[in-house]
Amino acid sequence: MNKTAARTAIVTGASTGIGSVYASKLARRGYDLIMVARNAERLEANALRIRQETGQNAEVIVADLAKSFEVSKLADRIADDASIAFLVNNAGISLQGGMLQNSLPDAETLIAVNITAPTLLSIAAARAFAKRGGGGIVNISSVTAFAPEMFDGAYSGSKNYLINLTISLAGKTRDAGIRVQAALPGPTDTEMWARGQVPESVIPRSMIMNPEDLVTAALVGFDRGEILTLPTVADESVWAAFEAARQGMRTSLAAGRPAPRYLQPDEAASAS
Ligand SMILES: NC(=O)c1ccc[n+]([C@@H]2O[C@H](COP(=O)([O-])OP(=O)(O)OC[C@H]3O[C@@H](n4cnc5c(N)ncnc54)[C@H](OP(=O)(O)O)[C@@H]3O)[C@@H](O)[C@H]2O)c1
Known part of the structure; x- marks a missing residue:
């Protein structure tokens, strides 16, 4: 990240x-900011503090990213405002109680906020930044993407979606000078975590990261040029092995015929 640019x-x-x-x-x-969320009062208070502490401009846009027309307006702003060079798709929600306990409209809202909005904003940003000679896009995923057995599949699935989106977009925009990163926080001490009311017996306090530490680590990962950043994973070889296994599967993914174990016994006999 080049401060002068x-x-x-x-x-x-x-x-x-x-x-x-x-x-x-x-x-x-050194960035000026456009800060987006629904709660105008909190946004204004944060923007005021940031202006006072840093001297940077901080504009507030009150928008509900579950509403497609508000996402479109933001995408238009990214396309039209030549000063914009960085996007953090951070807004996200989880469903309290899980997907079988919540209403279908609740699930639809989760998909709108966690999947549709970051997808459309990432695409708008990638196109605009390519014309501007570069930029950065950060998608806030989650370690739950790798633990669907432990967490609600709609939430964890939305976070896995962001990993796919990020890896794909990073490959397609690298030559245009755009860096795309997915940051995967573990449990982080925010209101989202508090709302989940996960008991200490399930996730001890010592496993919950301070948001300051999390964002510092994620930005270091961005500066290192990482496409996926896992701030909680100390042993990089664990991640490297996971990636190697994933890449190793690629040659088997398109075989043109079913694997032998999926043949009916008579077909297997005639095939052999
Ligand atoms: N905390 C964790 O343990 C953890 C772990 C892994 C990943 N994450 C991810 O990190 C990101 C931030 O989470 P957090 O823990 O900081 O959560 P948080 O404290 O609940 O904050 C969520 C932010 O998203 C905004 N938001 C929610 N719904 C929105 C909507 N419909 N339109 C616009 N803005 C909306 C909220 O603002 P308003 O209410 O003002 O709209 C708030 O600013 C999320 O994507 C989350 O999935 C969190």
């Missing part, structure tokens, strides 16, 4: 939690 960063979900910390840290890196 830094211009405007959009951070969604900047009214509290991880997004609010991203906004502060990006301002300290």
Whole structure:
């Protein structure tokens, strides 16, 4: 991240939690800000603090990213405002109680906020930044993407979606000078975590990261050019082995015929 070239960063979900910390840290890196969320009062308070602490501009956009027309307006802003060079798709929600306990509209809202909005904003940003000669896009995923057995599949699945989106977009935009990163927080001490009311017996307090530490680590990962950043994973070889196994499967994914174990016994006999 080049401080002298830094211009405007959009951070969604900047009214509290991880997004609010991203906004502060990006301002300290020299970015002006566009801070997006629904709660105008909290956004204004954060923006005022950031202006006072850093001297950077901080604009507030009150928008509900579950509403497609509000996402479209934000995408248009990214396309039209030549100063925008960085996007953090941070806004996200989880469903309290899991997908079988919640209403279908609740699941639809989760998909809108966690999948549709970051997809459309990432695409808008990638196109715009390519024309502007570069930029950065950060998608806030989650370690739950790798633990669907432990967490609600709609939430964890939405976070896995962001990994796929990020890896694909990073490959397609590298030559245009765009860096795309997915950051995968583990349990982080925000209101989202508090709302989940996960008992100490399930996740001890010592496993919950401070959001300041999380965002600092995620930005270091961005500076290192990482496409996926796992701030909680100390042993990089674990991740390298996972990636190697995934890549190793690629040659088997398109075989043109079923694997022998999926043949009916008579077909297997005639095939052999
Ligand atoms: N905390 C964790 O343990 C953890 C772990 C892994 C990943 N994450 C991910 O990190 C991101 C931030 O989470 P957090 O822990 O900071 O959560 P948080 O404290 O609940 O903050 C969520 C932010 O998203 C905004 N938001 C929610 N719904 C929105 C909507 N419909 N339109 C616009 N903005 C909306 C909220 O603002 P308003 O309410 O003002 O709209 C708020 O600013 C999420 O994507 C989450 O999935 C969190």
